[in-house]
Amino acid sequence: MDSSTNGVKPGRATLATIAEAAGVSIATVSKVVNGRQDVSPGTRAMVEDLLRQHYYTGRGGSRQPCVEVVFAGPLAAYSNEVMEGVLQAAAEPGVAIMLSKGRIGSTPTAWALGVAKAGRSAVISVSNEMAEEDATALARAGVPLVVIDPLTPAGADVISVGSTNYFGGISAAEHLLSLGHTRLAYLGGGADAGCNQARWQGFRSTLEAAGHPVTPDRVRHGTFRYAWGVAGGEQLLALESPPTAVFAGSDEIALGLIEACRRRGVRVPEDLSVVGFDDTQLAEICSPPLTVVRQPLREMGSVALRTALRLAAGAAVDSHHVELATSLVVRASSAPPSSSARVP
Template sequence: MASDPQRVTLAKVAETAGVSVATVSKVINGRRDVAQQTRDKVLELLRRYNYGGYRDDLRSHPTVELFFGFERLSIYHTEIIQSVVDAGAREGIAVVVGRRGEHDPAADPAAWARDLAAAGRRAVIAVTANILSPAIREALNRYRMPLVLLDPEILPDNSIVSCGVTNFSGGHSATAHLLSLGHRRIAYLGGTERAGSNQARLHGFRSAMEAADAPVPPELVRHAGTFHAAEGIEHGQQLLAESPTPTAVFAASDELAAGVIEAARRRGLRVPEDLSVVGFDNTLLAQVTSPPLTTIHGPVREMGAVALRTALQLAAGEEIDSHHVELATRLVVRESTCPPRD
């Protein structure tokens, strides 16, 4: 029988079994809403055709790959892992985490996709700073493995399915909060400058400042290069060395904000009495900083669930409502902000 995954199609398996393509996809993905007799018939054909490297011992244990295109993961990334793993547990789907330091799909996209298929992956959810290359997407398509980008730093076109948050709105809300307290000399500390999420948060910041007729001096807009705390300390010290010192900082992640708080401490400044700080993401870190951090809540738990559900729908050949979903952010006020001193 044919063994090349390009030669055997879902339609061929479905036609031979006398069922729909969607039903075959559900069997492949371990969905439970298929009659046992139908399931057995489809499984036998999948084994006979050796469809996509299909292995019998993996049919009852469908897995999804959660791939990070970073060698260094942040606190925010660990919360993404938790959200997708929890969603998988509710769906009866195992989630396997991979990262660029362990696997580099760009080095050999075909081998990477083939290994994922042979290991029983049914879909890939990717968290990456870059849109995966056409060669990688083509390799995943060859093995009928749908791709969903989760909180992409660069918003893809409609050929790629993605799920993110309302970054512009979040940036606007964070800045509007500081303005409402009376701050006018407000700094912005971003992460990766070219990241779409960073740019959207910066645009939200500028929009709120412009609406309040508050100036944005160039020296008060910085990009740390990453969203990590160490860079928050370094660039926070540089911002606080400006004269006059900003009375507030909106940082594009909770880790950057925690770094700014540490930078203020090293300069003998108190938060929030001398400097108000707002973060972004509402990770667990925001609750344990001293003081607890005012931040923008990004619905990570919901985002992970949407990404997994969308990946499974695609793997089952089902229609999805949108190629890009944005979940709403909201302001969470804690103790790191207050009105500026006279």
């Protein structure tokens, strides 16, 4: 027998033939194929080598675990950072990643069954309004779900990964107060979005405790997109008593606000200090570089992928919701208010 075949006969390899060549049970080969962790490193390496040598594809044409990552809206700086974290975590165990827009024009049941029939090991939903019926349908189809930064609750049993949004709001407020600002504003995302509410409430409560509450006319909720930053920024800058500092609920909003300032001849940070939230690449390349509350987006993606794989392997998780720490990153878009600051 040709030694290059390691005992596997010509033709399509099967679990049985790989097991025979490796001198292990079929169950052990199956565990390796399905990404299970309860196999010794040496045995795993040997079986994986045989699987590669003999182009084992399995019944569905691929032996790789595949996780579907769902984005409801257009990809942006935020989602790109999260996706980078997912891909980094997927590279080491050799997990395939499938991008999709999720359930479009189908019922929750039909969508969930389609995901299961396609052989997806799990689904990761990124900043979507994942309806409870969608989560329920996936659970019934046997497909684990992990939600990153959910805009709305997806049910008590759904596993989610986020950041300390409330503490991030506190950090932004404390930073601007330390610079001497007392006329502050909040320009955020959707009023009903959980992450937006947490950021706003942390910011609001800190300012109220310091004796500088945000007046209702200086609070604006819209979307997390650049266009809203421009439009909402125009509204704030047009106030009779405009703010000297604004906490924006995302980097995109902050960049839109800075553009609104440019159009009106308002200088950042001389006339208006701006603090964003996320710390995407946009924060470093904008002018001036943006002070932000850093959300560990890549880490969130990595944690979500590892959690999804654990669920797919039938393992338990320690918590239904994981919050990763935010931190303040001070750059050039925030400064003490100028005595001559004015907003046209």
